[in-house]
Amino acid sequence: MRMITLRLSAAICFVLGASVATAQTAPSAGQAKTPAGAAKAASAKSAKEEPLRNERLHLTYTVQPDGAYIEQRESAIKVLQEAALEYVKHESVSYSASIQTLDILEAYTRKADGRRIDVPKSNFQVETNDGREGGGPAFSDIATTSLVYPDLAVGDTVVLSYKLTGKKPMFEGHFSDITGFDADHYQGDMRIKIDAPAGMWTQKRSFGALKQVRDETVGDRQIVEWSFQNLDPVESKDKNRTIYDIEQSTGYAYSTFRTYGDIAKAYGERALPKAVPTPRVRKLADEIAAGKSSQRDVAQALYEWVSTNISYAGNCIGLGAVVPRDQEFVIDNRIGDCKDHATLLQALLAAKGIEATQALINAGNVYKLPSVPVASSVNHVLNYLPGLDLYIDATAKGIPFGELPISIAGKPVLRIDRPELAAKTPGFKVLGNRQRVSTQISVLEDGSMKGKVEVELAGVPAIVTRAGLKDLSAEDAKELVKKVFERGGLSAEGVFTQDDPKPLRNAHRYSATFDVKQALPVPGAFPLGPVFFNPMPVASLVGSGTEETRDEAESTCTGGRSEEIYRIEFPATMKVIAVPPNLSLESGGSRYVATYTLKGNVLEASRVIEDATVGPVCSSEYNQAYDAFTKKVLPNLKAQVVYQ
Template sequence: MQLATLRLCAAICLALAAAGATAPASAQAAAKPADASPAADAQDEAAPEQPLRTERRYIDYTVQPDGRYTEQREVAYKVLDPRAIEYAKRESISYSASIQELKVLEAYTLKSDGRRIAVPESNYQVETNDGREGGQPAFSDVATTSLVFPDVAVGDTVVLSYRLTGKQPLFDGHFSELDSFDAHSYQGDVRVRIDAPAAMAAQHRAWGAMKLVRDETRGDRRLLEWRYQNLKPVKNKRRDYSVRRVEQFPGFAYSSFASYGDIVRAYGQRALPKAVPTERVRKLADEIAAGKTDQRDIARALYEWVSTNIHYGGNCIGLGAVVPRDQEFVLDNRIGDCKDHATLLQALLAAKGVEATQALVNAGSVYELPDLPVVSSVNHVINYLPGMDLYLDATAKGIPFGYLPPSVAGKPVLRLDRPELKAQAPVFPGDRNRQRITTHLTVAADGSVKGKVAVDVSGIPAITMRALLREMTEEHSRDMVKNYFQGQGLVAQGRFRQDDPKPLIDRQNYDVEFEVAQMLPVPGAIPLASPFMNPMPVIGFVSDANDEVGTEVETACTGGRSEEVYRIEFPAEMKVIAVPSDLAVESGGLRYSARYQLKGNVLEANRVIEDATPGPTCTPEYNRAFRDFAKKVLPNLKAQVVYQ
């Protein structure tokens, strides 16, 4: 497991927020919940009626021989509950202004009595990203047209129809598309049509309740149509979408590519020429790697420079969607998207004689590429060093050299040097996820506490913690203790010390001393938990033990080890009347042990959990076994120390 990276990051973000620090945007994004699109799990219970219902969704693609295409969409949503009115009356269309033109065909409110009220021109708002005085934007050309539908009430339907016309193809002579639809909400009528040249060799597939209803050739055009309805949706109990298989969702795929290797070659044809080092890049590589002779040391220095000096920027505009920017542009602006990072790093490595290439990968929740090769299935670019058999992702800030971020680790990769090779990125080693936290507390008669906490953490939690601590200002660090406890309604003072978080390594040490006024209730009962930031608490491994949701689906997972050591000294006038019981549980690669010893008024405790889950994904069977183990452990972790 069960060491959920997103949960850990969210916990750390909350801890730092309480301390007065602001998490970087990358960490905030990571802490967001996973994709909530329901999967087509078999359920018997009917889904509750939604406040807003999809009456129809029509999607039409008209493809030209050179790969340019027109996309036309029509959606109609019916309002069934007052809560949905504000949501239903606003709709936005975003598109790439440099390669697409938007035309709104129809937009109106269909009243329950049959009247149509068109969206007036005054209810449109267009936002664009432009350069200065109308110049071309540097990275993002996303334009957004927003509409406000008039006079929307319960029983009405809002209807929007628009067309996006492509000015140029993504890949010459090719078109691919994959889409899926909600299996647990009402879908009145979903229709997808593709009108493509009959001479364009293509393959297609549908799954779930999505059905092909038309496949015919008229002259030089081939017409395909799929339909889907879900008039009696069933309740969805799934919550974990860390692993997503497209076949679990009603949908379809269409592709003119014969294989993923063809996608790789098409990308490489435009991208690889951009990776030839310029004179400026050669000079920069010499400066960065000065004094280094070992190729691994050189590669590390170049990777760390790109990771820390080139900021992430995008979307990719125009052909930038598949073509990296020129090296000069990226260096001048110190910004780039994933392709720009990978291309610049490849050029720097080449300048120092280190063999490198690029690889395409899915950075979302897809751990197994669909059989049908679709461009959108590989949405991220990283580097591969054949001589070291090493993958690098300079876009993922804060990741140490030699590791990949969890969003990429363990996934299929498509290498540009061997397009047909079925390769896989290495899994982040779960045994690196380790923590030891020691907590010493001295309790006063009024519940005030003097304490010391020391943390030694490595692996993913340390990488996440270091990324957050890097953003901490000197003022935040100075007021860390006061702000942290103030967020809990407590008055405290103390000092916080940490290792320098700037180097890209996967280990972090920090410690804190504090005095907190009236921290504990007297008399009272408290669970045994460290009172300061705990990146990888033992209870975090098993906190979902009683959640029945998620044991029937595959999930993303990894392992780790966490140890907590406590020494709590109560005052002589207090009497400790209950402490948790010792426990030892072992099952497969899972082990938990806890020892509690009361010596007079001093409680000493030691708790260790070891999780040998290999990752990157866990089967439903494994998740059920882990839940059974967790159910035996969780009560011990929730047991309280009682005193009076």
């Protein structure tokens, strides 16, 4: 079983939630600078071992009746080790210039002896994104104010206080925020305050050790406050957790949305009018779908055109974070973010009479939406075709029609056409990921070998391999075999061939012939395994057997089928004196079968593992059972072929 690590990244294209601003100190209350970030030095078992310490974070949102807000933030970070100095001394705050203004209220170094040294004006730098000759920016209006703290030494504390004033709300009449605190590291005085109109409907919930310390009406304002401290942190048992569930950690959620359906409606109100096909889009759709008749064939042609012709670019311009660009802009520039891809594709499909809608999803490591509906819980847009009951994501490049990228498979999704529907994208197919490697080798008397390897792939291994080989030039293909063996310190010549990797298919084949000088010691021994690169060898579905015992949390997971077939002919002057034993095991629907047959000086071997893991989420109990199964397989993989 292979574990999938999915994390939020810059590729996520749909920006929602309370704050557009980001800061290295704290893009959100739970993302303050951490010791792990300062010195990859790891999670410490006590605060004394940490390279820095978050002494204070005070965050206040003052919400207006229309949903616009003022964010005021004050942070204090103490440097405990020299390793953190370079990391802490640089700071930056980014925001959307078209809908926010930034005021730096205070920025200074507090020396260990109590002296205060303000950041001088010369230590600030402001970067903006503007268009040419007064024109607005096409892709991003993000402005960044950076600063350097003066005279910083171990034992000092840096303090930053700033205010962001919002000119417009992301969604009219709505405000929402969700924040988690890092419970693995020291957190001093952490406070959150939300000050909203008393007449504004809200719901809220806190999780873990976060304490609500205030909830009262003052005049026409409703004020709620939370606090948190973690003065004696201990090392987390869940260091390798691949699923994030804020309700299992420490944090809070606050929202004016009553349901997730309301979030879908709010997005759709401005997105769907952008998906009405223009005359130009209708003409383009006719050209793309020419010669196609069935609904599926037409939809596939339109999907592949958008996926391969529209490149990705973030749309971080004020309300553009949640409103798609016009179709003309996207077509003219052949560029857009996920909303633009989904909106243009919906328009093209509508032009051909194919019903389509858009859907919102979390493309990070969140597999369960929090109980309080917060807009930032979804960060990506794809399409849904009701007539084909099919989700498609044209933003995810290289994905065949009818398939989904791993990051959004088996997750809750908010459909714009049916906002209140509790829908989910399809998960993985059992044994849908497949690999078959056939290897034929002739060993020479000096340990050199000649042979051929053929690889057949399906599912994710095929998609990943196609992407990796898509831009391989003819010249590089000639040198590929040589370079592959050079990485192992061997001298080789050979020829590499493959299917055309450019078409969006979920299957791929490639092969290589090779002539490798003195590849094996004589006499000697070796564990049987692939001699040429491949994405999913049998060993990858077994693991090393050296991992620590898994924690009790759920994890991301998937499975597949991997088969390796070998025919190895040794010269008459060599004698094979040992081969691995045959083995057949089965557990929980997964199985491993290996046979090794020696006929004279020819070894024929076959190994198949079928990891029936479905995923994308596996329980701790399932993981432990699969680990027990693979530990029985591992000795067979390590067993050696011995010859003299």
